[in-house]
């Protein structure tokens with residue numbers, strides 16, 4: 330049985346941490362699901378880690394649908410959430426409904442995520458949740474606004490911190506089931522987490538969020554450049570390069586395949 334958004338909200342009340350990671354294809358999704366990850370996010374960061382773009386902006390809705398469907402096929406238990414990419418929801422509420430509807434109908438994932446917390450986005454979240462589309466919010470550093478914000482920590486000034494807190498409250502009241510808090514001071518994340526009834530999922534937002542998320546390429550040591558708050562638990566770049574070099578050497582030396590194999 331796939332986890333539901335309702336169960337995750339219940340976990341917040343119970344103080345149970347929510348483990349979240351990103352995935353971009355079937356193989357990685359299957360491993361994350363089998364390892365017990367609670368939420369698998371088909372993040373638009375796949376534009377950078379899987380498609381080689383320098384920001385998340387170029388990835389299209391059709392590309393997200395393609396990756397999300399593959400991820401969903403690899404998952405039995407995790408809740409799969411798919412990012413709505415840049416300009417697939419900001420034009421109007423009806424554009425957002427159309428895009429989010431395609432995500433749910435064509436990929437089988439359980440929810441969408443969209444960035445920002447200004448009133449137009451909050452209104453969109455309210456409309457989506459009213460018609461039964463679960464929405465995860467995302468405030469603080471929002472990478473789709475990289476040309477305005479850069480990749481700098483957000484919420485450092487009192488005014489910015491107050492704005493981000495107000496955005497999180499508004500998204501929660503609009504019906505979001507969880508909110509990603511990206512690259513904000515730990516004390517602000519703790520304050521938001523205490524104030525809203527839905528889970529906060531932190532990335533570069535300190536230890537007091539209800540859950541944590543990392544981009545899997547960063548955790549696995551596959552990224553060429555990872556943010557300062559990410560932790561690599563293994564260096565797969567080294568592992569893969571070593572294996573490929575060994576294979577190449579054996580092919581060139583005619584050691585692989587062995588002479589007694591067919």
Ligand code: KIV
Nearest residue numbers: 351372373374509542
């Ligand atoms: O696109 C993504 O991977 C994300 C995470 C950083 C939360 O939005």
